[in-house]
Amino acid sequence: MAITETEALVLRSYNLAEADKIVVCLTRSSGLVRAVAKGSRRIKNRFGAALEPFTLVNLTYYQKENQELGSMRQAEIVKSHFNLFRDPDVLTGLAYIGDLVVEFSPPHQTNDKLYRMVNACLEAIAADPQDLQSILRYFEVWILRLEGFLPDLRRCAECGRSLTEEGGILLSRELELLCASCAQGRGEVLSRKAYGRLCATQVQSPQIFAQDSRGLSAAIQNELAELTHRMIGRVLERHPRVRLAFQTGRI
Numbered sequence: 042m043a044i045t046e047t048e049a050l051v052l053r054s055y056n057l058a059e060a061d062k063i064v065v066c067l068t069r070s071s072g073l074v075r076a077v078a079k080g081s082r083r084i085k086n087r088f089g090a091a092l093e094p095f096t097l098v099n100l101t102y103y104q105k106e107n108q109e110l111g112s113m114r115q116a117e118i119v120k121s122h123f124n125l126f127r128d129p130d131v132l133t134g135l136a137y138i139g140d141l142v143v144e145f146s147p148p149h150q151t152n153d154k155l156y157r158m159v160n161a162c163l164e165a166i167a168a169d170p171q172d173l174q175s176i177l178r179y180f181e182v183w184i185l186r187l188e189g190f191l192p193d194l195r196r197c198a199e200c201g202r203s204l205t206e207e208g209g210i211l212l213s214r215e216l217e218l219l220c221a222s223c224a225q226g227r228g229e230v231l232s233r234k235a236y237g238r239l240c241a242t243q244v245q246s247p248q249i250f251a252q253d254s255r256g257l258s259a260a261i262q263n264e265l266a267e268l269t270h271r272m273i274g275r276v277l278e279r280h281p282r283v284r285l286a287f288q289t290g291r292i
């Protein structure tokens with residue numbers, strides 16, 4: 042039985058039996074980990090508020106070889122984000138981030154870039170919850186990229202011509218980016234503005250990306266959201282389980 046100590050972000054938890062929970066965490070050292078927190082549903086327990094979703098903790102857990110579930114020994118709060126829980130849209134957005142991390146990230150696979158990206162997005166949402174939608178777009182593009190599903194944003198998928206020069210960009214049915222002459226009308230035209238924002242995710246931090254996106258029209262924001270959702274939906278071959286606010290018409 043191996044003991045691991047690592048920084049971790051709590052993503053969600055499920056009740057188990059009468060007094061326990063199964064907690065799903067994105068850990069820095071070992072990727073996605075599911076562990077039983079014994080006694081965590083009792084009023085007095087050693088975990089306190091550390092197992093609330095989106096709490097950053099120093100986690101100690103045991104993991105037996107060939108067993109999916111670990112056993113949580115200790116979780117100390119490094120940073121909590123309870124203040125974000127008051128806004129239902131933010132709560133839905135955070136649940137969506139947690140959902141996609143669980144969907145995309147294989148268990149026990151270390152991915153330091155993913156860990157840092159998710160934490161940077163969380164910090165950016167905490168800094169200004171008004172930027173939630175832009176940061177969700179940023180997160181979607183990056184989780185696609187880190188798991189190897191993001192098409193080449195800079196070059197036409199067929200001829201390799203640079204897409205950053207003038208000329209139309211089309212999105213093929215396979216969700217690849219094509220130059221106008223290769224696409225020959227097959228696919229949907231991607232606006233220059235949406236394309237520019239897509240490329241900006243690759244060079245900006247989530248916070249700067251969100252600040253730069255504040256002046257975008259609703260049409261461009263919707264174009265971007267539709268694009269990232271189609272890419273993710275195609276990868277998962279179904280839509281994410283958590284529905285976002287704009288999909289339910291609340292924006």
Ligand SMILES: [Zn+2]
Pocket residue numbers: 197198199200201202219220221222223224
């Ligand atoms: Zn081309």
